[in-house]
Amino acid sequence: MKIAFVGKGGSGKTTLSSLFIRHLAATGAPVVAIDADINQHLATALGLSEDEAAALPAMGERLRLIKDYLRGSNPRIASAETMIKTTPPGEGSRLLRVRENNPVYDACARPVELDGDVVRLMVTGSFTDADLGVACYHSKTGAVELCLNHLVDGRDEYVVVDMTAGSDSFASGMFTRFDITFLVAEPTRKGVSVYRQYKEYARDFGIVLKVVGNKVQGQDDIDFLRAEVGDDLLVTVGHSDWVRSMEKGRPPRFEFLEDANRRSLRVLQVAADTTYDLRDWERYMRQMVHFHLRNATSWGNERTGADLAAQIDPGFVLREGLVAAV
Numbered sequence: 001m002k003i004a005f006v007g008k009g010g011s012g013k014t015t016l017s018s019l020f021i022r023h024l025a026a027t028g029a030p031v032v033a034i035d036a037d038i039n040q041h042l043a044t045a046l047g048l049s050e051d052e053a054a055a056l057p058a059m060g061e062r063l064r065l066i067k068d069y070l071r072g073s074n075p076r077i078a079s080a081e082t083m084i085k086t087t088p089p090g091e092g093s094r095l096l097r098v099r100e101n102n103p104v105y106d107a108c109a110r111p112v113e114l115d116g117d118v119v120r121l122m123v124t125g126s127f128t129d130a131d132l133g134v135a136c137y138h139s140k141t142g143a144v145e146l147c148l149n150h151l152v153d154g155r156d157e158y159v160v161v162d163m164t165a166g167s168d169s170f171a172s173g174m175f176t177r178f179d180i181t182f183l184v185a186e187p188t189r190k191g192v193s194v195y196r197q198y199k200e201y202a203r204d205f206g207i208v209l210k211v212v213g214n215k216v217q218g219q220d221d222i223d224f225l226r227a228e229v230g231d232d233l234l235v236t237v238g239h240s241d242w243v244r245s246m247e248k249g250r251p252p253r254f255e256f257l258e259d260a261n262r263r264s265l266r267v268l269q270v271a272a273d274t275t276y277d278l279r280d281w282e283r284y285m286r287q288m289v290h291f292h293l294r295n296a297t298s299w300g301n302e303r304t305g306a307d308l309a310a311q312i313d314p315g316f317v318l319r320e321g322l323v324a325a326v
């Protein structure tokens with residue numbers, strides 16, 4: 001299953017994604033962790049040093065390899081040049097699985113050990129000022145979108161993505177790629193306004209959106225969030241001394257995370273596992289096609305000089321157990 005953490009800058013997306021990833025890893029589940037945020041901090045939140053984090057391969061710089069691999073022998077996609085971030089898989093495409101080795105993981109993923117359990121970490125790469133607002137910015141998260149669109153993931157295996165809630169996430173179809181989206185909100189008017197904006201975008205796409213209150217200090221904070229977001233409030237997390245120790249570069253073993261915060265992480269997992277029952281591969285494909293056509297007409301056809309609508313394979317639906325093209 002695919003899970004996103006979004007929210008306002010500084011709300012705690014990276015912290016809560018990293019705790020959730022640690023929690024999942026501790027259950028023994030296979031996990032792919034992806035940092036798709038403008039501020040790339042997931043690696044350090046998972047315990048890597050700044051140097052180790054800086055040495056991680058950037059997906060955004062390996063787009064060519066990703067496209068060539070995923071394109072496989074799909075006759076509808078003539079070249080990597082005509083493959084854009086929303087190009088959907090079809091007959092002949094290569095697909096990705098959570099539990100496998102493949103050239104995309106070889107190039108872009110690195111193992112991270114968390115108290116004896118190992119997860120795969122992938123990062124889009126840091127965003128320079130020059131990237132913001134131009135094509136490169138989207139091509140970085142575009143690498144993630146392509147991978148998600150070619151992924152056949154099942155129950156009990158997790159892809160966790162740390163991303164922004166900025167309007168950029170809505171320029172592509174990325175926000176529709178998740179079984180559940182956790183919107184991290186501090187109990188403030190700003191935190192809640194990001195929720196409202198997200199909810200508005202999400203409305204037409206059947207997005208399962210749940211609010212995780214963060215840095216919550218007491219009943220008044222909980223009451224505020226409940227009044228503002230109603231039943232979308234799933235759970236709250238308080239200030240964590242464990243997190244503070246980690247920030248000081250002295251991460252305790254995960255088993256020493258505060259009980260209340262561990263319980264909150266279990267609530268997140270149950271919510272995620274429950275939404276898996278709503279998985280609808282056909283809708284997933286329809287949305288992929290919808291965003292592909294939108295991107296094709298707004299910039300893709302012109303940029304590539306091709307009719308990108310022709311890339312759509314009308315009979316193709318992703319599903320578990322689909323046999324990969326060789």
Ligand SMILES: Nc1ncnc2c1ncn2[C@@H]1O[C@H](COP(=O)(O)OP(=O)(O)OP(=O)(O)O)[C@@H](O)[C@H]1O
Pocket residue numbers: 007008009010011012013014015016037039041214215237238239240241243244247
């Ligand atoms: N529950 C918590 N307990 C203690 N500290 C926390 C908690 N949540 C977040 N923090 C701290 O708040 C700061 C911001 O958190 P974090 O980096 O996770 O936010 P973010 O939403 O990912 O920010 P950005 O938008 O910059 O990526 C960090 O220093 C983090 O350690």
Ligand SMILES: [Mg+2]
Pocket residue numbers: 013014015037039041042162
């Ligand atoms: Mg962050």
